[in-house]
Amino acid sequence: MSFVLVVGIGWLLSWRFNTPEILYIAVGLSLVMNLVAYWSSDKIALAMSGAKKIEREDHPYLFRMVENLCITAGLPLPKVCLINSPQINAFATGRDPKHSAIAVTTGALEKLENEELEGVLAHELSHIGNRDILISTVVVVLAGVISILADWFLRVSFWGGGDDDNHGHTLGIIIAIVAAILAPFAAMLIQLAVSRKREFLADASGALLTRYPEGLAGALEKIAHDGNHLHHAHNATAHLFIANPFKGKESRNWFVKLFMTHPPLEERVRILRGMRI
Numbered sequence: 001m002s003f004v005l006v007v008g009i010g011w012l013l014s015w016r017f018n019t020p021e022i023l024y025i026a027v028g029l030s031l032v033m034n035l036v037a038y039w040s041s042d043k044i045a046l047a048m049s050g051a052k053k054i055e056r057e058d059h060p061y062l063f064r065m066v067e068n069l070c071i072t073a074g075l076p077l078p079k080v081c082l083i084n085s086p087q088i089n090a091f092a093t094g095r096d097p098k099h100s101a102i103a104v105t106t107g108a109l110e111k112l113e114n115e116e117l118e119g120v121l122a123h124e125l126s127h128i129g130n131r132d133i134l135i136s137t138v139v140v141v142l143a144g145v146i147s148i149l150a151d152w153f154l155r156v157s158f159w160g161g162g163d164d165d166n167h168g169h170t171l172g173i174i175i176a177i178v179a180a181i182l183a184p185f186a187a188m189l190i191q192l193a194v195s196r197k198r199e200f201l202a203d204a205s206g207a208l209l210t211r212y213p214e215g216l217a218g219a220l221e222k223i224a225h226d227g228n229h230l231h232h233a234h235n236a237t238a239h240l241f242i243a244n245p246f247k248g249k250e251s252r253n254w255f256v257k258l259f260m261t262h263p264p265l266e267e268r269v270r271i272l273r274g275m276r277i
Helices: 002-017 020-048 060-073 106-111 114-129 133-159 166-210 213-224 254-258 265-273
Strands: 051-053 079-083 090-096 099-105
Touching (some): 020 051, 020 090, 020 099, 060 079, 060 166, 079 106, 090 114, 099 106, 166 213, 166 265, 213 265
Parallel strands (some): 079 099
Antiparallel strands (some): 090 099
C-alpha cells in the first residue's frame, strides 16, 4: 500500500511536469522507504518518542515483570525502554519478536498498581506476539514520507514548471491541492485501519496472558483520567501507544470518533470487564 501511494504521487508529479525521471525517483524512494521502515522503524519510533533503553540493574522491578510475562507468552525478552513523562502510557515497536522493544513512561511506573502495570505490559507484549508491531512501525515512516511528498508537490506546482499553458498550469495546481489534501488523508486511513481493531485484539490477548482483565481495565481507567501531556507525542507515532498521547483532544462527537486512532477507552474497559476467563 505504501509503495502504491508514493509511486502514485510520483506519477502525478511526472505527469504535471512531463518528466518521466520523477516517476523513477518515486519508485526508488518507495523501495528505500520500505527498506528503512523494515530495518530501522523501531529506532525511529523510539527516538521520536524520547524513549531511552535501560538495563536490568536500572529497573529490576520492571525487567522482572516483563521477563515473567515473556516466559508465559513464549516470547523473547524485548529491549526495555523508559520515556521520561508523567503521562501514563506505553507502546511496543520492532520488526519481529526477536527485534522488538517495549517502552513505558515513568508516569505508568509511578501511578499504576502492580496488576495494572502488568496488564499494560501484557497488552504491549501481545502486540509483539500478534506481530502488529511491524505494520504499525512501518506506518510511522509512511505517514511522514507521504506528507512530505504531498507538501513538495503543492509547493512545486505553485512555483510553476513544465508547459507554459495557463490552463495546464491551473489544472496542475488544482491537482496538487487535491493531492496535498488526499495523500496525508490516505496515510491517516492506513493508521486507522491498522490501529483500532488491533487494540481490541491486544486488550483481549493481554487479558488472557495475565488471566486478570481487571488489571488492564483499571489501568485504562487511570489513563482516561490522566491529564498529563506527553512532550514527545507525534501524529506519526500516536497510533503505537496503548492510548492516545494527545490528552485533551479526545471528543465524543461521532465524526471525530470515526477518525480516532484508538477505540474509546470506556468501550475498551466495558469489553474487558465483560470477559469471562
